[in-house]
Amino acid sequence: MVRHAVIGVDAGGTATRCVAVSLDGRVLGAGRGGGANPFSSADPAAALEGALRAALAEAGPVEVDHAVFGIAGSAAAGRPKAEEAMLRAWAAAGLGGRPRLTDDIAVAFAAGSAADAGTVLIAGTGAVAASVRAGAVVRRCDGYGWLLGDEGSAVWLGVAGLRAVLAAIDGRGPGTALGTRLAAALGVPAGDPQAIVRAAHGRPPAMLGALAPVVAGAADDGDAVAAGIAAEAAERLLATLGAVMAAGADPLSTPPAPGSGTAPAPAPAAKAPAPVVLAGSLLASGRIADAVHAGVAARYGVRPRRAVEGARGAAGLALRDLGAPAEAHAALLEAPAG
Known part of the structure; x- marks a missing residue:
């Protein structure tokens, strides 16, 4: 039976980390490479490819369903270069489909919370x-x-x-x-x-x-x-x-000023911050x-x-893109580091 997996990549100026994760949030393999910031790294595509290959080798035979790359420097002007490096590495690793590119900030949030x-x-x-x-x-x-x-x-x-x-x-x-x-x-x-x-x-x-x-x-x-x-x-x-x-902050949540003659709206039900x-x-x-x-x-x-490490956050985003429940993302964040 073929195991299905997603890939998460967190690439900064100093190092790149990659994980292959099962659809229920288990880390199957991990790899590292050099820096892949499109502005400061010598060869971002090579760094991404090295981390990808290492994670896939440790994971063993898997069918990769989706991937998310969080690359520092990929916002605004850096996006074309980051996307080019990502796609070159993806093709060189022999993978099909098209991964999603985001920045390292979104990945960092997903590395700490499965919330939307x-x-x-x-x-x-x-x-x-x-x-x-x-x-x-x-x-x-x-x-x-x-x-x-x-x-x-x-x-x-x-x-x-x-x-x-x-x-x-x-x-x-x-x-x-x-x-x-x-x-x-x-x-x-x-x-x-x-x-x-x-x-x-x-x-x-x-x-x-x-x-x-x-x-x-x-x-x-x-x-x-x-x-x-x-x-x-x-x-x-x-x-x-x-x-x-x-x-x-929600401006609608501000109460009316005293003496304004406006009756306060009923208090909304409390929700978790x-x-x-x-x-x-x-x-x-x-x-x-x-x-x-x-x-x-x-x-x-x-x-x-x-x-936790950003690569897990990227993998969590990949799971969510596939429609996996938030529990799978949460399990990935709670698993012990390999």
């Missing part, structure tokens, strides 16, 4: 929040890159830490253990501002995100400056999420993740859900 609609906050190298409905982004906030946005992200943390170190050296700010720790991470002498500046400018901006754990570690060890930076990062992430949450999903390395664990988690619960009365 809700909100996702992603914080890793960059940072973005979005409202998602039916597997597509309907509104987003931030995600503008390190120069103009990505507030509270890993790169933002690294840059904020370096700024604090330079301020401490030249007398504009208080002393901080970050001076020694970040200099060591950059491989330069502590206390030499020009060496720090050269090292920072000599790295691609995304690489400065690797300094985020240094800042968080100093905060955990009691450094007041680092703790302040971490707290501000959490607040900025909550503000980004809040902008999306506020825009999603839409889910909020937290995704990305910065929100997986640690003090910033804990602060954001607590902030969402306190401000919106929602206990946020942490996303």
Whole structure:
């Protein structure tokens, strides 16, 4: 008897992950490849093909009924390149039919919830929040890159830490253990501002995100400056999420002003709040993740859900496209990682 399966792919600038999943939500095989962002990866099609082939090899003989690819950079101008890479990889792997392309934001939400609609906050190298409905982004906030946005992200943390170190050296700010720790991470002498500046400018901006754990570690060890930076990062992430949450509010739910003479409408039946999903390395664990988690619960009365790997979210969307019940998607999210 032929086993039927769907494929889920989550492709970022650094790595691509793929899973083959049974129609009842069991992971049959998984694979990895290089980055497949159409703007920053050397050969996106090859990365996608490698991840596809690895997942299919582990799954064994299957009939692939559908697939969803979530590819970073596939929105707007990047979509044609992403779609071309996806179709090349699909054909090279010997698969028929046409997979669906969406972005990594919608996939991240589906990696945390089987609901049809809700909100996702992603914080890793960059940072973005979005409202998602039916597997597509309907509104987003931030995600503008390190120069103009990505507030509270890993790169933002690294840059904020370096700024604090330079301020401490030249007398504009208080002393901080970050001076020694970040200099060591950059491989330069502590206390030499020009060496720090050269090292920072000599790295691609995304690489400065690797300094985020240094800042968080100093905060955990009691450094007041680092703790302040971490707290501000959490607040900025909550503000980004809040902008999306506020825009999603139903204006018809606002009660009439006192003295307006308008009788209030009967209260609608209570319904469960839409889910909020937290995704990305910065929100997986640690003090910033804990602060954001607590902030969402306190401000919106929602206990946020942490996303599993994005490839499972993409596979969940593929199951939903085929008309599979939400239970199959939910089972996929709850299964232990392979």
